[in-house]
Amino acid sequence: MINHLSKIYDFALSNNLDQSIDSVRKYKLFVTTCLFVTIFGFLYGVLSYFIGFEVGVWTMAVSVIFFTSNIFFLKYLNINTLGFLIGVYTIWLNATLVFYSGGLFASPVSPWITLTPPFVLLLTNRRNALIILFLCIFYVLGFYWMILDGYDFPKTYSDSFHLIFLVLAMMGLIVIFYLITTTFEALKQQALDSLLSKQKELKSEQKRSEDLLLNIFPKEIAEELKETGKAKARLHENVTVLFADIKNFTSLSEGLTPPELVKLLHAYFQRIDSIIQKHGLEKIKTIGDAYLAAGGVPGSNKANAINVVEAAIEIQETNLHFKNEQLNNGNIFFDFRIGINTGPVVAGVVGDKKFVYDIWGDAVNLAARIEETSEPGKINISESTYFEIKDHFICEPRGFVPAKNKGEIKMFWVHDVRIQEKSK
Known part of the structure; x- marks a missing residue:
C-alpha cells in the first residue's frame, strides 16, 4: 500500500515546480486527506443505502467523485485554489446532510464542520482559512436562527438508526482527524530531518570553506x-x-x-x-x-x-x-x-x-x-x-x-x- 501511495504522491507532484519542503508537505497531506475522505465517504454511502438515507447515498457518491478528482486536478491547479474549494464544498456537504438529518443539534454529522477550517489552514494559507472559518460560523448561526424561528428539519432516515449513525459519524471524525494529524506530524518530522540534514551539510561545507581559507591566509x-x-x-x-x-x-x-x-x-x-x-x-x-x-x-x-x-x-x-x-x-x-x-x-x-x-x-x-x-x-x-x-x-x-x-x-x-x- 505504501508503494501505491508513493506513486499517487509522485503523480500529484509531477507538474509541481516548487519542490520546497513546505510545498511537498502540503501536497502529500492534500492527497492523503482526499484518499481518507474518499474511503470514508464510500463506506458512509454504503451505510446510508442500507438505512434508507437517500441524501447520504447521493452526497457521498458526489463526494467520492469530487475528492478523487481533486487528486487528479492537483497536478494542474494551484493547491491553494483546490484547498479553498474543498473547504467550500465541505460546508455545503455538511449543511446538506445536517438539513436532511434533523438539523444542527440533532444530526450526527454536525461535528464534521469543525474539521474544515484547520484542514484548509494546513493545505492553503491563513487568508483562505479565515474565509472558511467565517463561512463556518455563518453556517452555524444560520442553522441557529432557523431553529429559533421554529423550522422543522426533515429526518429522512429511521430513528432506530440514529444512535448507530451518530456513533459511526463520531468514530469516523475521530479516525480521519487522527490520520490527518498523524500524516501532518510524519511530514513535519520528515521536513525537520531534512532541515537538520541540510544544516549538517551546510556546517560541513562551511568547515571545508574555512579550512580552505586557513590554507590560503593566516588565521x-x-x-x-x-x-x-x-x-x-x-x-x-x-x-x-x-x-x-x-x-x-x-x-x-x-x-x-x-x-x-x-x-x-x-x-x-x-x-x-x-x-x-x-x-x-x-x-x-x-x-x-x-x-x-x-x-x-x-x-x-x-x-x-x-x-x-x-x-x-x-x-x-x-x-x-x-x-x-x-x-x-x-x-x-x-x-x-x-x-x-x-x-x-x-x-x-x-x-x-x-x-x-x-x-x-x-x-x-x-x-x-x-x-x-x-x-x-x-x-x-x-x-x-x-x-x-x-x-x-x-x-x-x-x-x-x-x-x-x-x-x-x-x-x-x-x-x-x-x-x-x-x-x-
Whole structure:
C-alpha cells in the first residue's frame, strides 16, 4: 500500500515546480486527506443505502467523485485554489446532510464542520482559512436562527438508526482527524530531518570553506577578511624572511613533461610545507620554483630568526636525503639555495579579487638577493640575521659579497650544528 501511495504522491507532484519542503508537505497531506475522505465517504454511502438515507447515498457518491478528482486536478491547479474549494464544498456537504438529518443539534454529522477550517489552514494559507472559518460560523448561526424561528428539519432516515449513525459519524471524525494529524506530524518530522540534514551539510561545507581559507591566509587575516571583507596592511619591525630557490631549474626541467615537472615540484614543496609548519613559520607563497616563508608575520606568529634557521637546516637535510633517493633511482633531483634576512616588512592583502597575503619591503628584496648569492645545499644569511642567531649556530663569515642592485653585502654561511650540541 505504501508503494501505491508513493506513486499517487509522485503523480500529484509531477507538474509541481516548487519542490520546497513546505510545498511537498502540503501536497502529500492534500492527497492523503482526499484518499481518507474518499474511503470514508464510500463506506458512509454504503451505510446510508442500507438505512434508507437517500441524501447520504447521493452526497457521498458526489463526494467520492469530487475528492478523487481533486487528486487528479492537483497536478494542474494551484493547491491553494483546490484547498479553498474543498473547504467550500465541505460546508455545503455538511449543511446538506445536517438539513436532511434533523438539523444542527440533532444530526450526527454536525461535528464534521469543525474539521474544515484547520484542514484548509494546513493545505492553503491563513487568508483562505479565515474565509472558511467565517463561512463556518455563518453556517452555524444560520442553522441557529432557523431553529429559533421554529423550522422543522426533515429526518429522512429511521430513528432506530440514529444512535448507530451518530456513533459511526463520531468514530469516523475521530479516525480521519487522527490520520490527518498523524500524516501532518510524519511530514513535519520528515521536513525537520531534512532541515537538520541540510544544516549538517551546510556546517560541513562551511568547515571545508574555512579550512580552505586557513590554507590560503593566516588565521587572524582570514578572520579579518570574513568580518570586514578586507585586511589592513601592517608594518612588522622584526621579521625573518626565508627564500628558497632551485639551482638551474630551467635547464633541469627541460627534460620533463609538464605533469612530471608539477609532480616533482609538488613532492619537494610538500616536504618544505611540512617543515615550515613544524617550526611555526608562515608560508607566504611560491613563485615558480621559488619558495617564500617568514617568521614574525602576521602579529600572532611568534617564530623568530632561530626558528627560521632551524627550518632552513631541516629543509636542506631533507632535500639531501631525497636527492640521494632520486640519484639511486636514476631520476632528476633539485638542489635548493636558501637565503635568509631579518628586518622590517609590510604585510597585508592587496586587490579586490583572488586575495593573496604577501609581504613587501627592503628586507624581502634583500633576502632574495642573498638567496641568489647562495650555493646549492647551503644556507646564506645577512648580517642582521647573524646577530639574531650567532649564539646558537656555527656561522662562517663570507665577507662582503656583491648583490644585484644592492652593492656589497656582508653575508654568512650557517652550518647545520648548533653551538650547544657541538660543546657536548
